[in-house]
Amino acid sequence: xxxxxxxxNKLLEIFIIFFVILTLLFFLFRLSPGDPISKIVDPMLSPExxxxxxxxxxxxxxxxTQYFIYIKxxxxxxxxxxxxxxxxxxxxIMDKLPCTILLFTTSTILAALAGVFLGKISAWKKGSGxxxxxxxxxxxxxxxxxxxxxxxxxxxxxxxxxxxxxGGIISPELWIENSSAFMKTLDVIHHMLLPLGTLFFIxxxxxxxxxxxxxxxxxxxxxxxxxxxxxxSERIIRDxxxxxxxxxxxxxxxxxxxxxxxxxxxxxxxIFTWPGIGRELIFAVSNNDYPLAQACFLLIAAVVLIANxxxxxxxxxxxxxxxx
Amino acid sequence: MAIxxxxxxxxxxxxxxxxxxxxxxxxxxxxxxxSLGFVGESGCGKTTIGMTLMGLLPDNASILxxxxxxMEKDLCxxxxxxxxxxxxxDVAMIFxxxxxxxxxxxxxxxxxxxxxxxxxxxxxxxxxxxRLKKLYNMVEIPEHRISDFPHEYSGGMKQRAxxxxxxxxxxxxxxxDEPTTALDVIxxxxxxxxxxxxxxxxxxxxxFISHDIAVVAEVCEDICVMYAGQIIEKGSKREVFTSPxxxxxxxxxxxxxxxDSDENILIPDMMExxxxxxxxxxxxxxxxxxxxxTECSKNAPGWIDISKTHKAFxxxxxxxxxxxx
Numbered sequence: 001x002x003x004x005x006x007x008x009n010k011l012l013e014i015f016i017i018f019f020v021i022l023t024l025l026f027f028l029f030r031l032s033p034g035d036p037i038s039k040i041v042d043p044m045l046s047p048e049x050x051x052x053x054x055x056x057x058x059x060x061x062x063x064x065t066q067y068f069i070y071i072k073x074x075x076x077x078x079x080x081x082x083x084x085x086x087x088x089x090x091x092x093i094m095d096k097l098p099c100t101i102l103l104f105t106t107s108t109i110l111a112a113l114a115g116v117f118l119g120k121i122s123a124w125k126k127g128s129g130x131x132x133x134x135x136x137x138x139x140x141x142x143x144x145x146x147x148x149x150x151x152x153x154x155x156x157x158x159x160x161x162x163x164x165x166x167g168g169i170i171s172p173e174l175w176i177e178n179s180s181a182f183m184k185t186l187d188v189i190h191h192m193l194l195p196l197g198t199l200f201f202i203x204x205x206x207x208x209x210x211x212x213x214x215x216x217x218x219x220x221x222x223x224x225x226x227x228x229x230x231x232x233s234e235r236i237i238r239d240x241x242x243x244x245x246x247x248x249x250x251x252x253x254x255x256x257x258x259x260x261x262x263x264x265x266x267x268x269x270x271i272f273t274w275p276g277i278g279r280e281l282i283f284a285v286s287n288n289d290y291p292l293a294q295a296c297f298l299l300i301a302a303v304v305l306i307a308n309x310x311x312x313x314x315x316x317x318x319x320x321x322x323x324x
Numbered sequence: 325m326a327i328x329x330x331x332x333x334x335x336x337x338x339x340x341x342x343x344x345x346x347x348x349x350x351x352x353x354x355x356x357x358x359s360l361g362f363v364g365e366s367g368c369g370k371t372t373i374g375m376t377l378m379g380l381l382p383d384n385a386s387i388l389x390x391x392x393x394x395m396e397k398d399l400c401x402x403x404x405x406x407x408x409x410x411x412x413x414d415v416a417m418i419f420x421x422x423x424x425x426x427x428x429x430x431x432x433x434x435x436x437x438x439x440x441x442x443x444x445x446x447x448x449x450x451x452x453x454x455r456l457k458k459l460y461n462m463v464e465i466p467e468h469r470i471s472d473f474p475h476e477y478s479g480g481m482k483q484r485a486x487x488x489x490x491x492x493x494x495x496x497x498x499x500x501d502e503p504t505t506a507l508d509v510i511x512x513x514x515x516x517x518x519x520x521x522x523x524x525x526x527x528x529x530x531x532f533i534s535h536d537i538a539v540v541a542e543v544c545e546d547i548c549v550m551y552a553g554q555i556i557e558k559g560s561k562r563e564v565f566t567s568p569x570x571x572x573x574x575x576x577x578x579x580x581x582x583x584d585s586d587e588n589i590l591i592p593d594m595m596e597x598x599x600x601x602x603x604x605x606x607x608x609x610x611x612x613x614x615x616x617x618t619e620c621s622k623n624a625p626g627w628i629d630i631s632k633t634h635k636a637f638x639x640x641x642x643x644x645x646x647x648x649x
Contacts, residue, residue: 223427226419229378230439231412244429320473
């Protein structure tokens with residue numbers, strides 16, 4: 001089967017790329033300014049104790065030995081201990097990852113669906129008032145500066161009007177009181193709406209514009225006239241014949257934009273104090289928490305690689321001309 | 325009784341420079357089971373006629389005057405809903421398959437089935453499948469290719485599939501717009517024979533549009549030669565071929581290569597294209613006609629009957645002078 005071979009090759013490729021990233025990250029962190037020792041070693045300690053700690057951390061070993069220890073540890077699932085938390089990094093990651101996945105996948109999927117739908121309408125009614133409104137709104141969304149927009153939402157809707165909580169993911173009192181699962185879910189959704197809205201609008205603009213232009217070029221294709229000549233209704237022509245073809249580039253874009261959405265996501269998480277990976281990354285980098293930052297970067301790399309694989313497979317599923 | 329009769333039809337495109345008369349005062353009719361060919365160069369209005377008969381004119385085009393009478397209904401007053409009811413059912417179009425006439429992401433069988441289901445909503449799945457198989461047999465594509473995608477078809481097979489799509493609801497009138505232009509000559513010949521065979525077997529009327537007079541001659545019984553939005557000569561195939569009267573028809577026929585004659589090929593100097601926005605009051609062909617007189621660009625030509633079926637849109641001198649004069 002061609003597809004199985006393709007997936008195997010792709011996985012191999014992903015493994016190799018990941019290994020390269022792993023290596024690059026190792027050296028990158030050793031090149032970065034700032035001294036990890038000063039971060040974790042208490043200046044009050046005696047020089048002997050300091051030396052002892054450095055030995056314990058393996059920081060006195062030559063770089064290549066450090067590298068092999070690093071690789072060995074990684075493949076045995078040991079990502080090191082966070083300097084700041086003093087906990088294994090994998091525990092912290094596992095703790096934060098679900099929050100990020102929840103926020104990112106929900107916002108990306110919603111933005112893609114809405115972008116495809118609105119872009120389709122906009123192209124179909126090209127030149128109308130709806131089209132102008134949607135295109136201009138999309139352009140505004142596309143050019144929004146995330147921190148500004150996020151702060152505006154936070155200030156307006158959470159601080160001034162008070163419809164939404166100021167940050168976090170849960171209201172602690174609700175969880176202490178042992179409320180029902182339904183109430184807890186509602187609470188999380190309530191907390192999620194503002195960061196979700198921020199990411200949704202940021203992505204919506206580009207998806208909408210892409211779908212619109214893609215749809216416009218598809219509508220000029222001959223098979224649209226063929227469909228009309230069969231006597232099909234306009235709705236079937238728009239939703240079936242045109243939209244399926246037009247949505248293909250949007251899917252690619254969704255996969256690729258995942259890589260770039262991480263930084264926007266980190267800012268959003270930071271502003272709404274959403275306990276996710278992005279916020280942890282900002283924290284780790286600004287505090288020289290190397291093991292934690294390293295793990296966050298690796299995770300982002302893994303997400304991008306996997307997203308690309310998923311897009312490739314999805315594309316083959318949707319476009320019959322593509323077979324691996 | 326003619327199944328379709330078109331009287332004094334004019335169609336214009338609204339352009340930035342003004343109204344472009346792509347089709348100017350044309351009349352023709354076609355009986356059931358007959359085949360009529362439209363020949364002419366690019367831009368002479370033949371595709372516009374085809375699109376008008378399908379109700380698929382672009383937004384900037386409009387019918388300026390005239391009547392289209394199809395199965396005793398006036399198509400000029402048709403609403404979009406009424407058009408949708410006859411499109412694909414009573415009148416169908418065979419497109420050029422080399423372009424993207426088939427949607428690349430749907431199976432060919434599914435696309436043909438759509439045409440059946442749209443006009444026969446009561447059909448069961450089996451009835452649709454039976455019809456689909458029948459159509460595939462008719463156009464000679466193996467049945468097992470029904471569930472293939474367009475990109476898995478060869479050019480000739482795509483064209484056959486397009487024909488099957490047009491035949492899906494056994495229409496009364498089929499419009500074929502350059503259906504074989506992009507195919508190689510062998511496949512072209514097969515497809516033309518196929519179209520002709522099916523048209524005769526099902527007793528349908530056929531309007532065949534092509535720039536290639538040889539192709540039209542192979543399929544059609546009657547021929548209309550078009551120039552600059554007007555029909556300038558019409559008659560049976562034999563009449564137009566053996567005794568062309570209009571100077572344009574003569575140049576068109578003489579521009580054909582012949583392998584077994586050493587005759588110098590007459591590729592005429594068609595330097596000027598008539599302006600269709602600000603047309604001259606006289607004969608549109610007068611700027612290129614080598615039989616013209618000074619009167620030609622001032623006075624409009626008239627229809628001259630050569631026989632009961634054969635007519636030319638010219639003036640007496642044009643018909644009497646020889647082509648190389």
